[in-house]
Amino acid sequence: MAKPAEKQRKPGRNDPCPCGSGRKYKECHLPLEQAARSEQLLLRQAQDTLLPKIIEAARSVPESFPAAFARFWQGKYTLEQMPELDQLEDRGAERFLTWFAFDVRDENGQTLVERLAGHEDFTADPYERRLLDQWRAVRLGAYVVEEVQKGQGLTVRDLLTGEQRPVADYHASKRLAPGEVLVGHLVPADTAPGAATPTCYLAGAAAHLTEDTAAKVLEFAELHLADMRRADPRATWADLIATRSEVLNHFVMALPTEERDPTILDRLISEGRIALQLTAESVAALLGRPAPDAADEEHR
Numbered sequence: 419m420a421k422p423a424e425k426q427r428k429p430g431r432n433d434p435c436p437c438g439s440g441r442k443y444k445e446c447h448l449p450l451e452q453a454a455r456s457e458q459l460l461l462r463q464a465q466d467t468l469l470p471k472i473i474e475a476a477r478s479v480p481e482s483f484p485a486a487f488a489r490f491w492q493g494k495y496t497l498e499q500m501p502e503l504d505q506l507e508d509r510g511a512e513r514f515l516t517w518f519a520f521d522v523r524d525e526n527g528q529t530l531v532e533r534l535a536g537h538e539d540f541t542a543d544p545y546e547r548r549l550l551d552q553w554r555a556v557r558l559g560a561y562v563v564e565e566v567q568k569g570q571g572l573t574v575r576d577l578l579t580g581e582q583r584p585v586a587d588y589h590a591s592k593r594l595a596p597g598e599v600l601v602g603h604l605v606p607a608d609t610a611p612g613a614a615t616p617t618c619y620l621a622g623a624a625a626h627l628t629e630d631t632a633a634k635v636l637e638f639a640e641l642h643l644a645d646m647r648r649a650d651p652r653a654t655w656a657d658l659i660a661t662r663s664e665v666l667n668h669f670v671m672a673l674p675t676e677e678r679d680p681t682i683l684d685r686l687i688s689e690g691r692i693a694l695q696l697t698a699e700s701v702a703a704l705l706g707r708p709a710p711d712a713a714d715e716e717h718r
């Protein structure tokens with residue numbers, strides 16, 4: 419895995435292979451590397467073509483929208499407003515459809531993406547099928563930008579689980595800065611040669627939030643986890659996301675769109691506490707940590 423060296427000086431086809439086998443590069447690792455690169459490229463392309471098909475499939479089952487729509491927008495909009503949603507909320511219709519496809523379960527407990535993965539005739543492309551299989555597990559998430567490689571991509575951290583993910587998104591890398599927050603769907607696709615985990619892409623529209631929201635998203639999500647733990651003390655972040663990922667959108671919806679107003683976030687959290695009938699002490703107890711010491715309690 420001599421990656422940095424490989425970047426500096428690529429061996430010629432007839433040079434000895436850098437792996438030290440004693441064979442020529444073209445007869446040893448060159449064909450393997452070429453195959454890996456074309457595989458990577460094909461998966462990357464499949465990522466581009468698969469998502470619109472999924473969104474299309476979501477659009478084709480409008481009869482299942484009403485309940486999901488009310489959950490996602492908390493009754494703020496009616497289904498008739500769907501055509502205007504992209505203006506009313508930043509790419510709102512697309513965000514809803516993506517969430518609907520990845521997160522909403524039917525009466526059999528399956529999401530649309532899970533159902534599509536089980537349908538042989540949804541797509542015949544083997545690369546799309548492979549991705550679809552991996553995408554069954556994808557749900558809405560909140561991510562903080564850790565590092566930006568301008569014009570290439572970024573590294574994000576899952577705000578709830580702390581897991582790091584590489585994201586290949588040229589446009590996002592130009593408009594995002596470290597500390598900012600994304601609420602959206604990250605789908606794994608190709609794995610770069612030598613990398614341990616697949617590179618992710620932003621599926622559909624993601625909400626882009628300012629730096630000051632990171633700690634508040636977590637606090638807001640913790641309220642909902644604490645609420646779940648009253649019924650099931652062992653509930654985890656995965657359980658919260660599996661059953662109530664829409665709360666992340668409720669947070670996004672509450673944010674001011676024109677002027678920044680830092681008091682809105684605190685109000686949102688205290689209103690959430692009241693609505694869920696939780697006190698700061700009960701939240702701490704349910705999350706299994708010492709009672710809060712006012713403002714700067716440490717998260718995890």
Ligand SMILES: [Zn+2]
Pocket residue numbers: 435436437438439446447
């Ligand atoms: Zn070799």
